[in-house]
Amino acid sequence: MKTRTRFAPSPTGYMHIGNLRTALYEYLIAKSQNGDFILRIEDTDQKRYVEGATDIIYATLKQVGMLWDEGPDIGGAYGPYVQSERKPIYAEYAHKLVELGGAHYCFCKQDEADEQKDEENNIKFQDPCKLIPLDEAKKRIAAGEPYVIRQTVHKKGTSVFHDVVYGDIEIDYDELDEGVLLKSDGFPTYNFANVVDDHLMEISHVVRGNEYISSTPKYNLIYEDFGWTPPVYVHVPQVMKDAQHKLSKRNGDASFQDLVAKGYLPEAVLNYIALLGWNPGTEQEIFSLDEMKKIFDPARINKSPAIFDIVKLTWMNGCYIRALSPEAFHALALPYYQKCLTKPLNLAFLSQILQPRIETLQDIVPMVSFLENLPEYDVSLFENKKMKTDLTIAQKALQIALSTLEKQDAWTNEALFEALKTAAENQAMKNGQILYPVRIALSGLATTPGGATELAVVLGKAETLRRISEAQNRF
RNA sequence: GGUCCCAUCGUCUAAUGGUUAGGACAUCACCCUUUCACGGUGGUAAUAUGGGUUCAAGUCCCGUUGGGAUCACCA
Secondary structure, eight states, X not given: XXXXXXXXXXXXXXXXXXXXXXXXXXXXXXXXXXXXXXXXXXXXXXXXOOTTHHHHHHHHHHHTTOOOSBBTTTBOTTOOOBGGGGHHHHHHHHHHHHHHTSEEEEOXXXXXXXXXXXXXXXXXXXXXXXXXXXXXXXXXXXXXXXXXXXXXXXOOSEEEEXXXXXXXXXXEGGGOOXXXXXXXXXXXXXHHHHHHXXXXXXXXXXXXXXXXXXXXXXXXXXXXXXXXXXXXXXXXXXXXXXXXXXXXXXXXXXXXXXXXXXXXXXXXXXXXXXXXXXXXXXXXXXXXXXXXXXXXXXXXXXXXXXXOOHHHHHHHHHHHHHHSOHHHHHHHHHHHHHHHOOXXXXXXXXXXXXXXXXXXXXXHXXXXXXXXXXXXXXXXXXXXTTTTBOHHHHHHHHHHHHHHHHTOOOOSHHHHHHHHHHHHHHTTOOHHHHHHHHHHHHHSSSSOSSOHHHHHHHHOHHHHHHHHHHHHTTO
């Protein structure tokens, strides 16, 4: 049987990190076995539908390169791929399940189940409608009475199923809730739509959060009552914000698009979350999506929840930035330059010195804004023990640097460094005694991206000379 | 509360029942160096706990503790 997995988000807003990781594992299971990855939109809850949410789903998957083989936008042999468009299918199967004895019609008011629970101290809901004979129920329905279709748990004993991650899990049938399968508005619940769709779409592996473990026996019972074969189950642990709380938008936790907006590269985010709960069994940590396809093994997914560590993601993002070609990095950096730089600068060279120094693209702006406007600074900055400079030496250094650089034509880092080094030697000074004051003069900052001559290259000759003479006036 | 699940450095994790319990991030020190980075070297740091089984337990079993999930006409 062909491996087919599905990513089945409900369009309720942004794409959160745990969701994206589930999608990734689904994608990898399919693609590591030359299978198909299907996108299905689960919009059976009209109340929670958020406009534009499906577009975010499409955009995110495309951004990380996880292209689907079948889906609402591209179609496929098992469509439609939006659950609201499949409404008649669920009704048909739900009524069929009643005939098969796996479900029953229920006329209870919506809050009756809750009341019963509160009064009887949280015991399982006992649906009185189970006792209504089928033909009587059909008469009431024909008379227009509102109803839902509820699952009938007709088995006793222990249900056992196998999960790729968690192994064999046993749950007593008595624990199972007789949940609603078809709502009074005619839409199915997740519990039902999922089973019907996964079967009809021939999904071979169901990947989802481990919060579904306890209801899996209910789904298996539906498969059984229909005479269908259940899929392979891969329940994955939660992605946590800390030891107690899972990652969620309500707490303001980062979504995929938030991270991208914060200057993280989509590939880096994907790589990081792949390792959050999975490891390849080697010590390799940096993987492209294609590499992951080759080695992914769902049996190596962990059982315990993983805490999302932005610090490690930031490190990994730095690795991805450094691995970029200079051209690619420059293209990504350009929009950030445009936010804060207007003067004519050697931006290509700026990118060169910035690339190994930043971990997220957002680091760029605070690092380079001194190029636009020289910050206010105190002359005491020129004193530096390690560089063996004080105010007197700095004044001398700036004078030497100025006269040296005025004569300089070739404005490259190598040429400038050579020229200033030679000047230092001629004066029997240490390199740092010249270069440190020049760097301060050019930046007004104690730490800068790049050394004195590198900054000079970025600033250009005119601005470099201007800033050095301006520094001289400060003494 | 019932049921189910989980438990190795601060974090992500590795370890056919036999390893000085390994790696990565973070952290600290040092090296490199025109500051800061990058890069390099080294250090600190973990098997929650109590019992078993075994010649041998992070690994198997039971209890305890801690955490999570679930018990919707949400998914």
